[in-house]
Amino acid sequence: MRKPIPASASTSATDPKSTGSRLKISPARALRGDVQHNAATHGHTMYQGRLHGALAHRLGVDILRGTFKSGEILPNEIESSSKLDISRSAYREAIRILAAKGMVESRPKTGTRVTERERWNLLDPEVLGWMFETEPSQDFIKSLFELRLITEPAAAELAATRRTEAQIEQMRSALEIMKRETLQSETGRRADLDFHHALIQATCNEALASLSSSIEAAVSWTTRYKARHNALTRDPVPDHERVFEAIERRDASGARWCMESLIRMAHEDTQRTFSQ
Amino acid sequence: MRKPIPASASTSATDPKSTGSRLKISPARALRGDVQHNAATHGHTMYQGRLHGALAHRLGVDILRGTFKSGEILPNEIESSSKLDISRSAYREAIRILAAKGMVESRPKTGTRVTERERWNLLDPEVLGWMFETEPSQDFIKSLFELRLITEPAAAELAATRRTEAQIEQMRSALEIMKRETLQSETGRRADLDFHHALIQATCNEALASLSSSIEAAVSWTTRYKARHNALTRDPVPDHERVFEAIERRDASGARWCMESLIRMAHEDTQRTFSQ
DNA sequence: GCTTTTTTTATTGTCTGACTAATGCCTGCG
DNA sequence: CGCAGGCATTAGTCAGACAATAAAAAAAGC
Numbered sequence: 333m334r335k336p337i338p339a340s341a342s343t344s345a346t347d348p349k350s351t352g353s354r355l356k357i358s359p360a361r362a363l364r365g366d367v368q369h370n371a372a373t374h375g376h377t378m379y380q381g382r383l384h385g386a387l388a389h390r391l392g393v394d395i396l397r398g399t400f401k402s403g404e405i406l407p408n409e410i411e412s413s414s415k416l417d418i419s420r421s422a423y424r425e426a427i428r429i430l431a432a433k434g435m436v437e438s439r440p441k442t443g444t445r446v447t448e449r450e451r452w453n454l455l456d457p458e459v460l461g462w463m464f465e466t467e468p469s470q471d472f473i474k475s476l477f478e479l480r481l482i483t484e485p486a487a488a489e490l491a492a493t494r495r496t497e498a499q500i501e502q503m504r505s506a507l508e509i510m511k512r513e514t515l516q517s518e519t520g521r522r523a524d525l526d527f528h529h530a531l532i533q534a535t536c537n538e539a540l541a542s543l544s545s546s547i548e549a550a551v552s553w554t555t556r557y558k559a560r561h562n563a564l565t566r567d568p569v570p571d572h573e574r575v576f577e578a579i580e581r582r583d584a585s586g587a588r589w590c591m592e593s594l595i596r597m598a599h600e601d602t603q604r605t606f607s608q
Numbered sequence: 609m610r611k612p613i614p615a616s617a618s619t620s621a622t623d624p625k626s627t628g629s630r631l632k633i634s635p636a637r638a639l640r641g642d643v644q645h646n647a648a649t650h651g652h653t654m655y656q657g658r659l660h661g662a663l664a665h666r667l668g669v670d671i672l673r674g675t676f677k678s679g680e681i682l683p684n685e686i687e688s689s690s691k692l693d694i695s696r697s698a699y700r701e702a703i704r705i706l707a708a709k710g711m712v713e714s715r716p717k718t719g720t721r722v723t724e725r726e727r728w729n730l731l732d733p734e735v736l737g738w739m740f741e742t743e744p745s746q747d748f749i750k751s752l753f754e755l756r757l758i759t760e761p762a763a764a765e766l767a768a769t770r771r772t773e774a775q776i777e778q779m780r781s782a783l784e785i786m787k788r789e790t791l792q793s794e795t796g797r798r799a800d801l802d803f804h805h806a807l808i809q810a811t812c813n814e815a816l817a818s819l820s821s822s823i824e825a826a827v828s829w830t831t832r833y834k835a836r837h838n839a840l841t842r843d844p845v846p847d848h849e850r851v852f853e854a855i856e857r858r859d860a861s862g863a864r865w866c867m868e869s870l871i872r873m874a875h876e877d878t879q880r881t882f883s884q
Numbered sequence: 885g886c887t888t889t890t891t892t893t894a895t896t897g898t899c900t901g902a903c904t905a906a907t908g909c910c911t912g913c914g
Numbered sequence: 915c916g917c918a919g920g921c922a923t924t925a926g927t928c929a930g931a932c933a934a935t936a937a938a939a940a941a942a943g944c
Binding site for chain 1: 896897898899900901905906907908909
């Protein structure tokens with residue numbers, strides 16, 4: 333019983349329900365419910381934890397999917413929060429999160445408006461996650477893989493020249509797990525991420541690392557999606573092995589080339605899955 | 609052994625102010641003051657606008673520069689906000705902003721701790737801006753230019769094949785302004801940004817655009833820095849012109865090559881400025 | 885003595901309702 | 915017609931209360 337209602341036991345007449353919004357399932361209820369038991373509401377697979385986080389998630393997805401369009405101003409704080417049946421503070425914190433990701437912008441008197449898409453931080457890991465909540469556009473997936481195709485082969489190249497023994501070992505053991513588990517299992521996908529993570533670390537480039545880890549995380553959504561739909565995909569292990577071997581023997585251009593081909597394959601698989 | 613004393617750690621960390629202003633200028637006052645008239649407080653060139661934004665800025669810079677180290681737990685909300693003489697809500701909103709950028713993480717009972725550097729969103733435009741508030745490490749600058757060297761030539765290549773006439777015109781006029789104004793003036797730097805912006809748009813790749821615009825913005829801080837210090841730098845216009853011409857004649861590999869050289873030059877200039 | 889369960893407790897999370905400040909808009913004045 | 919000042923709307927800030935959570939400590943059970 334999560335809803336203890338303000339104590340003011342004897343409560344006077346001031347009761348917001350007088351608005352009669354009783355009729356609908358208050359959207360808020362849904363939010364809180366979702367928070368509690370990962371239910372799905374109208375395509376929103378909801379989130380864990382704090383209310384402001386859940387709300388930011390929800391609004392973020394709505395913006396990304398176009399329910400709120402760029403330039404549109406959302407209803408004012410009082411209205412929004414009371415319609416959602418949450419406090420203004422929680423609502424505001426959610427908005428701050430969105431604002432931190434460049435998706436909305438608030439000013440007194442004007443209200444808070446959705447900014448132009450150009451200004452979203454599309455590569456923020458959380459935003460990327462929200463993006464894959466609903467099937468993202470072909471265009472976007474293409475962009476993402478194009479970007480991967482630019483950065484990751486270069487990363488592999490750097491890794492080949494800068495990697496340490498420890499990193500090689502990390503990659504080797506991740507690869508081992510991948511071989512056993514495939515991408516069908518959670519631990520298999522986890523190993524895939526570990527592999528790429530070790531590779532990224534080996535580049536000794538913070539900026540590149542920050543970028544790649546976001547992208548990898550996003551791409552792993554697609555992988556999970558593929559696994560869920562039993563899409564038939566090439567076995568990714570051999571590709572990974574070739575990359576690994578090239579890096580192990582410090583073969584920079586070999587690593588680049590193998591990584592390039594790995595990504596091309598992944599892209600093909602992904603396209604086949606999404607477009608049908 | 610929990611870490612009880614971040615507060616005392618900050619003993620003077622908050623404000624090693626000159627002379628005995630240790631007194632009662634509440635750090636908050638400073639914050640508010642800064643907000644009002646862009647004053648500088650101990651290297652914090654302060655920010656405009658909302659209190660939570662200013663505070664997020666301030667804390668963000670402190671984290672980036674290591675005043676709060678990874679893993680450290682900051683003093684609890686009550687203590688922090690009252691020490692800063694601001695309301696808990698404003699403080700919390702600031703924290704939410706930082707959390708949205710992956711820099712802190714809060715949980716009940718535990719408090720809010722600074723996450724490991726690996727998890728910062730280093731490429732968030734705001735974070736990047738904070739980074740250049742204080743002279744960033746050589747290593748980081750190197751990373752950034754290395755990343756630029758990976759992405760931007762590729763972007764130029766794509767732009768050369770996909771650009772529209774309108775984009776060419778935008779680039780041409782930006783270049784025109786750059787020629788007249790140089791990077792010493794604000795409008796000159798603005799034109800530089802416009803040039804790169806048009807180029808990025810021409811790639812037809814959202815993800816790449818999002819990345820590049822962050823980086824460009826960051827790099828423009830270094831440009832401003834250089835201008836302030838009258839560092840002698842090569843004239844960047846000829847480099848830009850070569851890139852422009854290659855894109856205009858749809859010469860993909862030419863564009864790639866010219867862009868690569870442009871960035872190399874910029875990197876050299878930057879290094880010379882910062883390291884002296 | 886060790887593990888498991890319960891209680892305590894510190895901290896963030898949420899709520900409420902009021903007041904402040906910025907700013908777009910409108911109105912009246914020149 | 916333009917401009918200045920006031921008005922209304924909205925985010926921003928504030929204070930203080932209570933709830934939920936999870937770590938740590940204490941108690942219970944074996």
